[in-house]
Amino acid sequence: MRIAIIFIAAMTLLTLTAGTGKAQKMPRTDSLKSTHKIFKTDAEWQSCLSPEAYAVTRKKGTERPFSGKYYDFWQQGIYVCVACGSKLFSSSVKYESGSGWPSFWDVVDKNAVILKKDYRLGIVRTEILCRTCGAHLGHVFEDGPPPTGLRYCINSVALKFIPAK
Numbered sequence: 001m002r003i004a005i006i007f008i009a010a011m012t013l014l015t016l017t018a019g020t021g022k023a024q025k026m027p028r029t030d031s032l033k034s035t036h037k038i039f040k041t042d043a044e045w046q047s048c049l050s051p052e053a054y055a056v057t058r059k060k061g062t063e064r065p066f067s068g069k070y071y072d073f074w075q076q077g078i079y080v081c082v083a084c085g086s087k088l089f090s091s092s093v094k095y096e097s098g099s100g101w102p103s104f105w106d107v108v109d110k111n112a113v114i115l116k117k118d119y120r121l122g123i124v125r126t127e128i129l130c131r132t133c134g135a136h137l138g139h140v141f142e143d144g145p146p147p148t149g150l151r152y153c154i155n156s157v158a159l160k161f162i163p164a165k
């Protein structure tokens with residue numbers, strides 16, 4: 001009888017341990033994540049994004065300059081987040097920066113993005129994240145044209161273009 005009880009206790013413990021081991025924990029290290037409306041685990045993002053979009057938006061990668069589909073693309077419309085579909089940039093503020101990445105001098109709505117200091121590469125840059133889902137989009141620099149003087153330098157793979165009707 002005692003052995004049976006110990007066995008049941010051991011099995012219960014094993015089941016509980018296995019259960020917690022499988023559950024994906026939501027990352028809590030970045031306090032900014034609390035403002036995001038869409039949460040997905042790394043595995044979920046990986047399954048719904050292309051490998052290139054996943055590497056850029058979730059792993060903060062950068063596509064090679066002059067390689068993306070939007071750096072030399074001038075149709076009229078709206079650019080949305082590739083991960084969640086939030087409106088981010090309009091073709092009306094897109095310009096040729098010569099950088100090899102799609103460049104905009106403003107966002108559709110200041111609340112569409114989060115700006116965050118980025119200390120990687122040993123220099124201070126300002127990272128642009130989608131406010132809705134936390135996707136890494138690119139960086140903003142202060143060498144853009146008037147009226148803002150800003151250059152939102154964005155990876156093509158982080159964007160999806162919706163043509164104007």
Ligand SMILES: [Zn+2]
Nearest residue numbers: 081084130133
């Ligand atoms: Zn997004």
